[in-house]
Amino acid sequence: xxxxxxxxxxxxxxxxxxxxxxxxxxxxxxxxxxxxxxxxxxxxxxxxxxxxxxxxxxxxxxxxxxxxxxxxxxxxxxxxxxxxxxxxxxxxxxxxxxxxxxxxxxxxxxxxxxxxxxxxxxxxxxxxxxxxxxxxxxxxxxxxxxxxxxxxxxxxxxxxxxxxxxxxxxxxxxxxxxxxxxxxxxxxxxxxxxxxxxxxxxxxxxxxxxxxxxxxxxxxxxxxxxxxxxxxxxxxxxxxxxxxxxxxxxxxxxxxxxxxxxxxxxxxxxxxxxxxxxxxxxxxxxxxxxxxxxxxxxxxxxxxxxxxxxxxxxxxxxxxxxxxxxxxxxxxxxxxxxxxxxxxxxxxxxxxxxxxxxxxxxxxxxxxxxxxxxxx
Amino acid sequence: xxxxxxxxxxxxxxxxxxxxxxxxxxxxxxxxxxxxxxxxxxxxxxxxxxxxxxxxxxxxxxxxxxxxxxxxxxxxxxxxxxxxxxxxxxxxxxxxxxxxxxxxxxxxxxxxxxxxxxxxxxxxxxxxxxxxxxxxxxxxxxxxxxxxxxxxxxxxxxxxxxxxxxxxxxxxxxxxxxxxxxxxxxxxxxxxxxxxxxxxxxxxxxxxxxxxxxxxxxxxxxxxxxxxxxxxxxxxxxxxxxxxxxxxxxxxxxxxxxxxxxxxxxxxxxxxxxxxxxxxxxxxxxxxxxxxxxxxxxxxxxxxxxxxxxxxxxxxxxxxxxxxxxxxxxxxxxxxxxxxxxxxxxxxxxxxxxxxxxxxxxxxxxxxxxxxxxxxxxxxxxxxxxxxxxxxxxxxxxxxxxxxxxxxxxxxxxxxxxxxxxxxxxxxxxxxxxxxxxxxxxxxxxxxxxxxxxxxxxxxxxxxxxxxxxxxxxxxxxxx
Numbered sequence: 001x002x003x004x005x006x007x008x009x010x011x012x013x014x015x016x017x018x019x020x021x022x023x024x025x026x027x028x029x030x031x032x033x034x035x036x037x038x039x040x041x042x043x044x045x046x047x048x049x050x051x052x053x054x055x056x057x058x059x060x061x062x063x064x065x066x067x068x069x070x071x072x073x074x075x076x077x078x079x080x081x082x083x084x085x086x087x088x089x090x091x092x093x094x095x096x097x098x099x100x101x102x103x104x105x106x107x108x109x110x111x112x113x114x115x116x117x118x119x120x121x122x123x124x125x126x127x128x129x130x131x132x133x134x135x136x137x138x139x140x141x142x143x144x145x146x147x148x149x150x151x152x153x154x155x156x157x158x159x160x161x162x163x164x165x166x167x168x169x170x171x172x173x174x175x176x177x178x179x180x181x182x183x184x185x186x187x188x189x190x191x192x193x194x195x196x197x198x199x200x201x202x203x204x205x206x207x208x209x210x211x212x213x214x215x216x217x218x219x220x221x222x223x224x225x226x227x228x229x230x231x232x233x234x235x236x237x238x239x240x241x242x243x244x245x246x247x248x249x250x251x252x253x254x255x256x257x258x259x260x261x262x263x264x265x266x267x268x269x270x271x272x273x274x275x276x277x278x279x280x281x282x283x284x285x286x287x288x289x290x291x292x293x294x295x296x297x298x299x300x301x302x303x304x305x306x307x308x309x310x311x312x313x314x315x316x317x318x319x320x321x322x323x324x325x326x327x328x329x330x331x332x333x334x335x336x337x338x339x340x341x342x343x344x345x346x347x348x349x350x351x352x353x354x355x356x357x358x359x360x361x362x363x364x365x366x367x368x369x370x371x372x373x374x375x376x
Numbered sequence: 377x378x379x380x381x382x383x384x385x386x387x388x389x390x391x392x393x394x395x396x397x398x399x400x401x402x403x404x405x406x407x408x409x410x411x412x413x414x415x416x417x418x419x420x421x422x423x424x425x426x427x428x429x430x431x432x433x434x435x436x437x438x439x440x441x442x443x444x445x446x447x448x449x450x451x452x453x454x455x456x457x458x459x460x461x462x463x464x465x466x467x468x469x470x471x472x473x474x475x476x477x478x479x480x481x482x483x484x485x486x487x488x489x490x491x492x493x494x495x496x497x498x499x500x501x502x503x504x505x506x507x508x509x510x511x512x513x514x515x516x517x518x519x520x521x522x523x524x525x526x527x528x529x530x531x532x533x534x535x536x537x538x539x540x541x542x543x544x545x546x547x548x549x550x551x552x553x554x555x556x557x558x559x560x561x562x563x564x565x566x567x568x569x570x571x572x573x574x575x576x577x578x579x580x581x582x583x584x585x586x587x588x589x590x591x592x593x594x595x596x597x598x599x600x601x602x603x604x605x606x607x608x609x610x611x612x613x614x615x616x617x618x619x620x621x622x623x624x625x626x627x628x629x630x631x632x633x634x635x636x637x638x639x640x641x642x643x644x645x646x647x648x649x650x651x652x653x654x655x656x657x658x659x660x661x662x663x664x665x666x667x668x669x670x671x672x673x674x675x676x677x678x679x680x681x682x683x684x685x686x687x688x689x690x691x692x693x694x695x696x697x698x699x700x701x702x703x704x705x706x707x708x709x710x711x712x713x714x715x716x717x718x719x720x721x722x723x724x725x726x727x728x729x730x731x732x733x734x735x736x737x738x739x740x741x742x743x744x745x746x747x748x749x750x751x752x753x754x755x756x757x758x759x760x761x762x763x764x765x766x767x768x769x770x771x772x773x774x775x776x777x778x779x780x781x782x783x784x785x786x787x788x789x790x791x792x793x794x795x796x797x798x799x800x801x802x803x804x805x806x807x808x809x810x811x812x813x814x815x816x817x818x819x820x821x822x823x824x825x826x827x828x829x830x831x832x833x834x835x836x837x838x839x840x841x842x843x844x845x846x847x848x849x850x851x852x853x854x855x856x
Contacts (some may be wrong), residue, residue, distance in 0.1 A: 181599065216415035223422060247393040251416055290392055 008283065010354035018299060018354040023060040025300035029329035030058040038087030042074070043334060045082075061303070064327060065313045067336035072276065075106035083109040088332060096146040098275045101173040105144075108275045113332050114146050117278035118154040120298050121271075124281045124352075125158075129267035130236035133159040134206035139195045139214050140241060141169045146275050147241070151209045154238075163203060165194040188214075192221040199232050208234055211241040212248055215268075219256040230258040230266050240271035240279070243362055246291035253291075260287065271295070272361055276335055277302045277326045283350050283357070295361065296353035303327040306346035306358050312339060315356075318346050324358055341367050378407040380458035380568060382592055383575065384420055385427065386585025388458075395565060395592065399473040400707035400745045401696070406473050407458070409568055414596030417560075420589060421533075421604040427558025428532035430584035436509040439554045439583070440497050446574070446581035447493035451486060455576040462573060471569040475541055476705030476745060478696045481660055485543040489570065492547040492826055496554055502827035503551070503835045512835075513556055516844040526844030527835070533558035533589075534838065535605030537598040537612075538571060540564035541768065542663050545611060545629065546574060547826070551834055553578060558587040560605055562598050566707060602626065607838055627837055631766045632665030632790030634821040637805070638673040639796025640779045646676050647683065649795055649818055653772075654687050656793065656821040658750065661704035662770035666791050666813075668821045669766040670773050672758075677776040681731040681754040688750035688770060689735030703769070705745040712739060712746035715767050719751065722762040729754045731774075758785035783808050790831065791821040 010018075033043045034054045047054065052066050080095055088111055096114070097105040136155035142148050142164060155162035175184040195218055199205055210218065215229075215237065222228050229237075237257075249270060258264035272295040273279040280295035280302075297304040306322040308314040316322035324342040328335035343364045347357035381388040391410030398405055431439065449455060454463045462470070464486075471482040492499060500509060507525070511517035516526035534552040538561060539545060552559055563571045571590060579585045591597050602608050602625075609627045610616060617630035636653060638646060656668035671680060694701035706712035716739040723730050731752040732738065740747040750770035755763050763775045764787055777785055783804055786792070792811040795818060796802060802816055812831060815821070824830060 185603065216413075216418070220415070220418045223419065245393060247391055247411070248413055248415075250392055251413060255416065255419055 006289075008350050008352075010349035010351045014351060014354035015349050018349075019061075022300040022303065022355070025329060026061040026064060027059055029334060030054045030064075032087065032331060033085065033334040036086075038085055040085045040334075041082040061327075064336040069312060070335045070338040072106055072338065075108060076104045078107075080107055080109050083333070084111075085332065094149070095144065096275050097144040101170040101177075106275075108146075108333065110146065111332050113278070113330050114150040115153050115157075116330070117298060117301070118150045119157050120301075121279045121281065122154055122157050125236065125238070125269070126267060129261060129265075130158065130207050130238075134235075135160045135204055136162045137195060137198055137205050137208040137210075138162050138164045139167075139191070139208055139210040139218065141167050143168060143170075145169075147209070151238075154209075155207070158207075160207070163198045163205065165191055165198070167191050188217055189221075192217050196221055196225070199234075204233075206233060207236040207238070209238045209240075212239060212244060212252070213242060215239055215252060215256065228258065229256060230264055235265055235267065237266065237268040238271060239268055240273060244270040244272075244293050245362070246285075246293060249285050249293060250287070250291045253285075272358075274326075274340075276333075276338060277304075277328050278330075280304060280357075281353070283352075292359055293361070294347040294350070294357045294359040296347075296350055296355065296357040297326070299353070299355050301328070301330050303329075303355070304358050305356065306344060307339075309343075312337070316346050318348050321345050321360075323364055324361065340364070377405055378458055378460050378462075379410070380407055380572060380592070381410045382412045383585075383588060383590040384412075384416070385423060386579065386588055397470075397474045397566065397568070398744075400476045400705050401473075401742065403744050404473075406470055407568075409565075409592045412591050412593045412597060414593070414600035417589075417591055417593075417597055417600040418604055421560070421600075424532045424558065424560070424605070426532075427587040428529070428556055430586045431553065431556035431558060432513060434556075434584070436513050436554060436556070439556070440500075440509075442581045442583050443493050443496045443550075443554050443578070446577040446583065447490045447496075449580050450493065450574055450577035451490040453577075453580075455573060455580060457572055457576055462576075467569055467573055471543060471567065472696045474566045474569070474707065475543065476696070476707045477541075477543070477661065477663070478694070478698065478701035478704060480699045480701065481704065482543060485570075485660070488544050489546050489550065489574065493550050493574075495826065496551060499826050500551060500554060503829060503833055509554070512839060516846075524844055524846055526842050527839040528842055529555075529557065530838060530840055531557065531606035533560045533605055535560045535562075535601040535608030537562045537601060537608070537610040538564050538567070539611035540566040542611075542660075542665075543567055543570045544660065544664055546570045548629070548830065548834070549609060550574070552838065553583060553587070555834075555838060557607075557838055558589075560589040560591070560601055560608075562591050562593065562601055565592070568592060627832055629665065629831055631669075632667070633670065633764065633766050633786075633788055634666050634668050634791035634793075635670040635672060635786055635789050636668050636793045636795065636821065637782055637786070638671070639794065639798050639801055640674055641798050642795050643673050643675055646673065646680055650683055650687065652793075652818050652820050653680070653684060655823075657684070657772045658688060658691075658702060658770045659820070659822040661702065662750070663704060663768055664822060666822045666824065667770070668772055668791075668793070670763060670775055670786070672775045672777050672782055672786060674776070674778045674782075677754050677756075677774045678729075681729070681752050681774040684772065684774065685731035685735065685752040688752060689732035691750055691770075693740055693747045693749070703747055703749065705742070705747055706768070707745055709741055709744070709746035711768075712741070712748050715769070716748060718765075719767065719771070722760075722765060723753065725760055725762065727756040728760050728762050728773075786810070791815065793817075793819055793821050 033039045091111045094110045095107050099105045138151040152162040257266040261267035270282045278298045280297045283294045305325040307325045324340040326338045342361050344358040344361040347359045393411040394408040396408045468479050468482045472479045519525040536549050561571045575588045611629045614630050617628040620626040620628040738749045748769040754774045758777045762773045789811045791813045793815040
């Protein structure tokens with residue numbers, strides 16, 4: 001949590017410009033998603049239930065609070081095509097899933113969003129550590145997940161070729177629920193073995209995506225072979241998928257990667273995101289700020305708010321704790337406020353991302369004990 | 377407020393993650409404890425061999441001398457702890473505040489730990505059956521009958537996932553140090569005090585700091601210790617014990633289901649043993665696995681139950697600082713409520729009678745904690761569910777069972793005190809493999825002779841006896 005006035009703070013002008021852009025984007029998104037000629041069957045049907053006319057009564061971002069909260073349960077089951085905006089009919093579409101260990105997974109229809117999100121993200125990566133043209137390893141969940149294709153696209157966008165492994169997170173969740181911890185360890189080893197095989201096969205891999213837990217396991221697996229992430233030639237790591245704590249990040253930087261990037265030559269950037277939203281980037285995570293991890297959504301396409309636990313329309317004060325609320329406004333997908341299963345502290349605008357962020361993201365206290373987190 | 381840091385091979389690690397420890401009654405914060413994660417433990421364990429190497433650099437007799445010095449420091453001196461220091465009184469107060477145990481019980485547990493360490497040479501002599509400790513250091517040696525023996529150490533460190541509630545169990549890992557085996561401990565979140573103070577005493581006494589790790593943290597820390605240490609101890613529930621059953625790498629300690637078995641030859645004189653029964657049930661507020669949870673007899677069970685209820689039923693809750701306090705608080709009131717609900721289910725069964733029912737409420741809820749006052753129940757048959765129960769407060773079931781059926785009905789028993797002089801029955805009891813510690817005669821279940829192995833011999837756990845043959849070699853002299 002940051003509450004003083006640090007050097008990285010955005011200026012008043014930057015904040016105002018970003019706000020103006022967000023208001024304009026929110027207005028245009030609502031026009032697109034609720035106009036009979038361009039909106040999706042889902043939202044056009046929902047429009048009938050609303051007590052206001054979104055086409056005339058949503059003029060700025062804050063007007064989105066007139067909508068009822070988005071329920072991710074709406075994403076379970078089909079038909080998936082009801083999510084395709086009429087304005088995009090005929091374009092090749094993907095479906096990305098979340099959950100699904102038991103029962104029907106939540107499905108999100110995607111056309112180009114994953115490419116756009118990850119191209120935007122690509123521009124935030126330092127070329128020094130993520131060299132253009134270098135090859136990548138995707139050490140994360142495979143199958144019907146956004147990450148698999150998104151990372152591959154990111155890599156290709158940067159001129160490289162992406163190597164992947166097989167990892168089924170639904171099986172991992174089942175192993176945990178069954179208490180088959182030996183199987184869990186073996187499966188983890190199976191994934192890490194695949195990764196080490198690729199990394200040691202002379203493919204000139206310099207960059208990778210992985211989750212915190214898998215990064216830890218990879219480092220341990222390499223250590224068993226008397227080598228390290230640094231020695232094996234990785235210079236840039238983009239990590240996400242599960243919770244990051246400052247302490248874990250510090251451990252990762254100091255002990256798994258060989259020190260801060262300027263000393264070790266290995267840079268790791270934590271990210272926060274999910275299939276509903278794009279990808280939130282973090283401010284540089286540094287020792288001087290006790291490895292505080294503050295995320296900023298890719299505005300105006302997506303917005304992160306930290307809202308009061310009881311009144312979800314009220315944003316908490318800077319430095320205060322609240323529930324994470326997401327908004328997504330792309331041509332393909334519209335989420336006018338979704339309460340994430342996370343909580344955190346509201347962060348002040350950063351000059352590179354002059355809007356509110358969130359730090360200290362962790363499972364929402366009311367769900368924390370019942371949620372299986374950090375499964376891969 | 378005191379900040380207690382994780383210790384990684386003797387060095388304090390200033391974590392960014394903390395867990396606060398609060399006084400169970402006042403809610404006052406006592407300390408904040410830095411946390412580590414499993415990955416950190418995994419990385420550290422690559423250097424585990426250094427711990428044994430450091431300990432082996434000191435001859436065993438010298439290590440024993442330093443252990444005795446550590447015992448004195450532990451019991452009497454102010455010691456470094458985290459970012460400050462801790463006096464003996466502070467230790468007692470802090471331990472009581474976070475575990476709910478009355479202070480005089482904390483002091484007793486402290487003395488128990490100290491006793492083991494002060495007498496470590498005698499205890500090791502008993503555990504090794506008099507073998508020269510150099511054999512364990514070197515790996516082989518002369519037994520004394522012109523026979524070479526070899527004890528190969530199976531691990532450079534002993535891992536231990538320690539409990540929250542019972543400061544007495546720490547005696548089990550203390551002897552690892554003079555056996556030149558390092559310690560990798562995950563302290564219980566409410567009872568970090570004993571392991572921290574003991575390691576501090578060891579280091580102050582001159583034991584190499586690099587032999588010790590203390591890893592406060594979450595479940596992943598415990599599972600990593602269990603995975604990465606070739607030998608480890610865990611303290612948990614019956615489920616935990618089942619989970620590790622038959623695993624030679626793990627010594628699992630759970631509920632004891634300790635019992636007093638009264639033979640037909642003395643059962644008519646049961647009143648002579650009432651003090652012994654009360655002590656067995658009540659000591660340490662019934663929290664230990666060595667506390668008696670079942671008293672089995674073929675007759676007089678109702679009278680025994682009434683007499684025990686008369687002695688224990690009226691015991692009141694006293695402040696933890698009161699030297700007469702006999703009851704420990706449940707620092708998590710939900711646990712007390714849950715336990716009481718389970719007891720209510722036991723009592724619902726026909727043939728089960730609550731002998732303490734007339735002595736007032738058993739569950740006493742406070743603002744931040746709760747107490748369960750002692751309970752004595754009778755069961756008219758070993759078939760009653762309550763006959764196999766053990767709870768975390770002074771609770772005993774007096775079970776009616778014929779002597780001939782007793783051994784086969786009692787189930788797993790950590791400490792069995794048999795009140796009998798019946799030689800044939802003693803022989804049967806001696807051969808009963810489900811009784812671990814067997815006391816023949818009037819010995820409370822809660823009184824341990826430390827010269828006897830407890831829940832397995834640590835020597836057998838840490839070392840493997842194997843063949844080792846030495847034939848002199850003729851080595852050619854080097855030229856030049």
